Amino acid sequence: MDFLSQCTSGGCGAKIGPNELAGFLKNLPKSSDEKLLVAFDTSDDAAIYQVSEELALISTVDFFSPMVEDPRTFGRIAAANAMSDVYAMGGQVLFALNLVCFPEKMDKQKLSEMLIGGAEKLEEANASLAGGHSIYDHEPKYGLAVTGQVDPQKIIHNNTPKIGDVLIITKALGVGMIQSAVRGGLACKESEAAAIASMERLNKYAAEKMRDFPVHACTDVTGFGLLVHALEMAGDNVTLIIDTEQLPLLPQAYYYAEEFLATAAGQRNRQYIGSKVDLNTVSPAFQEILFDPQTSGGLLISVAAEKALECLKAIQKNDPVAAIIGEVYKKESNRPIILV
Incomplete structure (x- = not known):
């Protein structure tokens, strides 16, 4: 069997x-x-x-x-x-x-x-x-x-970022689409191996590093995808601006997104977001990446701006793909997240 x-x-x-x-x-x-x-x-x-x-x-x-x-x-x-x-x-x-x-x-x-x-x-x-x-x-x-x-x-909550914070993500995105490609016999060995290595990796090391810095909010990015988890982080008090060009991606993840190798869970995440976020500012492929369910994904960290680079460098010693992907701003109208 x-x-x-x-x-x-x-x-x-x-x-x-x-x-x-x-x-x-x-x-x-x-x-x-x-x-x-x-x-x-x-x-x-x-x-x-x-x-x-x-x-x-x-x-x-x-x-x-x-x-x-x-x-x-x-x-x-x-x-x-x-x-x-x-x-x-x-x-x-x-x-x-x-x-x-x-x-x-x-x-x-x-x-x-x-x-x-x-x-x-x-x-x-x-x-x-x-x-x-x-x-x-x-x-x-x-x-x-x-x-x-x-x-x-x-205690670090998932919905307490402060205005002026910088957003760091500690793992690359695209796990769900790569696994979809694997099931369809379309994934290359490099992307499959990278996805497995990412999923196996403990968030222990990034968490140990972030304790040394003024982190105001944190969540792990899993089945609801980056965008839904970011929406939970924004809550009713702030607006998160996410720069999609800065998102770390697993090998071939963007290509699979262009080929519409999306998952059912990704579509459920899209339905949940609905009109809460303006998706027209980014390409359809990046939209799929933002909705992609991440099995054993990385941490999304909101850290004080003056310590963000230092925090990122500390995390990158063990998690080299970690990257700054956005900032926390004063609440802008009814827009919890702005994609650029």
Whole structure:
């Protein structure tokens, strides 16, 4: 039984669209626990629960079906993606629990390899594997429930940028389109290898560097694509100006965008944006890149302008593709994002 062909969709491209998700969540009761500092109602990257004046726990969960054929590679990507939310909020990963769905008739050696891949990334993160839960399913799925820690005074939210900040992204874009090209047998080996290396890479290193700088907001760019995550960051208070010419791209990503190798998730992201952002200022290919779902994508960081270059250089020591892609301005009318 083939590992990848069993799956109808994979990676963060399998996420429920932001429009649908918002509709489901609005009817859920909100917590009245004052120690729950961050919950689902803020659309932040993870939940945070305060334990003491100096300590808060970060809790997040992420899992999906494969987007690559090799089970061990898939395990590494899924684990890196699941831990990313903790890094985005300025935290440190402590431990994680495996979440496993696996076909009963599939070769169990593939299950073993998948779990080994995840364990390798936890070891790289200096975190512990503490257990998990598994069930049989018609297709493989894997991820982690992750617990981290952070100083309650140093939590980094996804929607608190300050006017004058500079925007940095730490990974190149185009993962979704490259994986679409792979599924269609159209991707070159260079672009496929670059996408896998990017997805496997922990955001741990960029997160460690950003702690030394006045970072006012951060989020990881995943299934909702850069534009929807940027829209969440802008909120109701500021306007983000994004220079599409400065976006770091994976090899051949722009070519695949020109060839309309878009994903269903990318189209859901486009529908969610609707008329909130004027897309006519950029090419159709760049539009697809902005909507492209990123599995285990990079961090989008809003940092004080006077320290932005220094912060970028520090991040580039480990993540050389990191780039400055825009700025934070005073709210301009009803335009949360301006694309140039």
